[in-house]
Amino acid sequence: MTSSSQVIVVGTGVVGSVIAEHCLDAGLEVLMIEAGPRVSRAQIVENYRNLPLGAKPDATASYPPADWAPHPFHGLEHLESTGPNKYDPTYIRYAGGSTWHWAGTSWRLTPEDMQLRSRYGVGRDWAFDYETLDPYYNMTERKLGICGPADPLDQWPRRDRSMPYPMPHLPLSQGERKFTEVMQTKLGLRNVPVAQARNSGMPYDDRPACCANNNCVPVCPVGAKYDAATSLNRLEAKGATILDNSVVYRVETGEGNRIVAVHYYDRDKTSHRVTGEHFVIACNGVETPRLMLMSADDRNPNGIANSSDQVGRNMMDHPQQGYTFTTTEPYWLGAGPVVNSGIMETSQGDFRRDHAAVYFRLNNFARNRDIAKRAMASGKVGRALDEEIRRLTATSLNVVAAFEMLPDPNNRLTLSAQKDWLGLPRPSVYWDVGDYVRRSSVEYSNPLAQRIAEAVGATDFKPASPEKFSTSKHIMGGTIMGNDAATSVVDRHSRTHDHANLYLPGGGAMASTACGNSTITMTAMAFMAAEALVSEAKGA
Amino acid sequence: MTMKTTLAFFALSASMAAAQTFPDDLVERGRYVATASDCVACHTGPEDKPFGGNHRIASPVGDIWATNITPSTTHGIGNYTEQQFSDAVRRGIRADGANLYPAMPYTAFARITDEDMHALYAYFMQGVEPIDEPSQQTALAFPFGLRFSMMGWNLLFADSATHQDDPAKSAEWNRGAYLAEGPGHCSTCHTPRGMLMQEDGGQYLAGAQVGPWFAPNITSDKAGGIGSWRKDEIVAYLATGRAEGKSQAGGSMAEAVSHSFSKLTADDLGAIATYIMDVPAIAGPARFDLGTAGNRTAEFRGIADPDLTDLGAGAQIYSANCAACHGYDGQGTKDQYYPSLFNNSDTAGKGANNFVAAVLNGVNRKTDQGHVFMPPFGTQTNAFNSLDDGEVAALTNYAMNQFGDGVTTVSAEDVATIRAGGPTSNMVKVVQTLIAVGAALVAVVLIATVIVLRRRKRAA
């Protein structure tokens, strides 16, 4: 049993894996510790196919949690949600992490997204600017294999790229093309191809090309989409040791408040201690702050890395509101990846002083499973039933408004009195999407959505309720980054202000959410953290 | 030109090689001959070092490492005279006089004309970037490590005649014969070998196991060969690696398509097809038009702990690992880019070996038409899933039963053999035993045999 390693990475998701590989390539010794099981893609694909129709839309249903590594799952209250809104992120604790069921969407932040405070007087500014992040975005696009448009008008953000995407963007389905055309001609809005971590027209990274099977969420059945699980064998070949089914429950400090060890339970509830020189906790934006709080000791009575009292605070997400329209003309969504185009330009503007920005995503999920209930309830049989299924599938659209959210210290993760299978306190999150988001829903997003619906000829538009938002699983803010140790948890390298050898990279470090999915930004920050760690290790 | 003056000419041209510039059109012609001969497939290890050697060739008598054939004067063939180059390519003799192993298909390259040979030399001296790095050395088990043992083999089996047109055949046929028998070296893989690894002339192109892959019967037999293929199907196969509803190239044939055939002119591919279609039929079991669409998912779909039959277990492995591309009924995609597994030569007879090899090693084929890539299911770092021998056997037996000839089965041991790189020849054991019994006696017998056979060959 491994009892020490130069670098210890807790978590095998995209952030942990990218850092581990960077360290391995620099010649460092790496141990990765994963709470959940290591499961084959084949098993998850079959899990999905075996689900009854009613469970198939649930992205986590194909990932039953291990007893010792619970995650939010139907019928299991791992995460307690309090406050006016329901917080229900669908992360999973499996080797490979939640990229298993991400859509692969890879929007970069814009320079403005990183300066909300100085430009619009809301939220926080980042510890660095876009130009600082840009080279790390380039590294991320190459590491994950991100395809994207070559036409500058289709690129996001709309500024000159310092490097092209490594692959061209994926083709749009019939419905996506028609939607794009209607948005342009009727509303002057540009629906652009999504940059995404998916092999486009060619193999990449020794993984096959996308074959349009429309199952990116909950699992890419062929590995054309990047997920961190695709890199684990390679990391082992480069020398990494990966412990799965090993739940880190305590981070131990020593002299100078440096981290000296982590403690984990195996699945027999036996505790083990592993020492190291450099520690990376990359367990996602819920499990990382939970672990920091669980590890409180005499030196750090409020929890590890928490002298600022900001650990677990500022929890953020992209609150969502979905709109399903029925049109008279067929659109035909469903061929290709499940998210393949969207309107980003609605996410920028001076209005951000007053309310949240929003991104409209045109979902490209095959519509059959969603219209099944309506078709079967129509009372039609025979050819009429077949025609009804065909009509409803072709003429229904699902557009999702994804909002940005401000960091609010009251949106806070704490330790619940409830215990999990190992006896560890469950995470509890107070959740209020905030007036900034609610105002946007009423004043900005709903009116825009109505114009979109009318433009596509929808006959049944219903505005979204300003009280109901769903969760995106883009977990941000809980270990927030900043230059001031009094008001933030980690520095620009995702290193904790309190512990010189502890890194908390990932969504938790993000100081603003913008509207685009967070993974690519988390990964770019992971590269920054990895560079800092390696230079520290080499200097030592 | 007499023999003596020819040699003098070669020597002269070689000594001038460094100073001399070959004309561009000659170098380009040589490049085409090199492409037709697929030199790059074996002589390139890391992709960014073309012809730099370090490519492992698994042979039944052990691993052979292809050498650096760049014009490097320190580690390649930069000091070769044209005659030495020709002797290596067409006779299997290195500049230092040592014999090459017949993994280098010099018995086929012997057909290459003097004109093409000259162009090839010009290309390798002038059109290839020198790489001053050594290649891995070949070290075979005794007695194959003794390269001079190849001298007797050459006496027995090598035919040094260059290609001669058959006046009874068309110009196209003759061009095809030249390309197929010479540079294309089809028989190197597709003709089974005898006891001493020589090609069995009586079974010309009747199919042979090459490492993990089976190079199938490509004679004109309608059922077992490719006699049912139209000319345009053969051309399409050579150009893209795929003949829809029939077969697709994997393993070294995928390499040959990627590096060689896909880059030949349409006329040359047509010529090869014309010649191949005329190769005398050697009968074999049917391997096309077999099998039907179908599935066994009802045995396990939605059941937590299904009680599976053997075929059901294979069907479940198929569903989990293969169906995403090849379809739940084995039907492939509508456009057949992902091929159906019925009407597919890999699900019948010896094709089962290729089915297993494709599962374990994946498929990788790159042409102007795109990059065809099936991930491997072995222990590679990019394996989609690492299936064990029993799982691959169950999967293969399901595929043969459901989509194929319905009779072929493989065992976990068969899968292990293919995983290990293919069957090894028992020649190693036989010869080592013989030597143990009495080297002298064997030597005497061998020499006598050589003399007798050589006389017969001359007489014939």
Added chain:
Amino acid sequence: MLASAMPSFTFAATQDIESRFMGASQLLVNHDLSPAVGARIAAFAQASYPNLGDMLDRITETAATRGASRVEDFFDAIPEGELRDFAFWVISAWYTGSSSGDRDATLFTYEEALLYQPTIDMVPIPTFGFSAPNAWGNDLYPLTDLPRF
């Protein structure tokens, strides 16, 4: 003797109900149906409907009375209530591949659920590849061109 005779009797009865179920299904659904999937649905129906055999016979008889072989030609003659509800359930089972829309329903089939077939020319069945890399989205088939299945 009796003990050994019992299983074969049960087996025969199962065979019988499966073939009666397939017979009624072929009347209610105008498509090629998989007997293996039918056996799965029939087994579930047997556990859920004590009068399954009777209902199957009544559906078959209703069609026979009309001389009908297509569902459109006799469905209105199935009396509303239990029998009509059952007929809808059978159709729904074949189309959705599930015993109900609930998330804890029993799944009979995924890939052969008929729900995906009316759009199979335009939309993949999720998890199953649709075309060569980047070759999708080009074809547009009219709404009225119902695929044959």
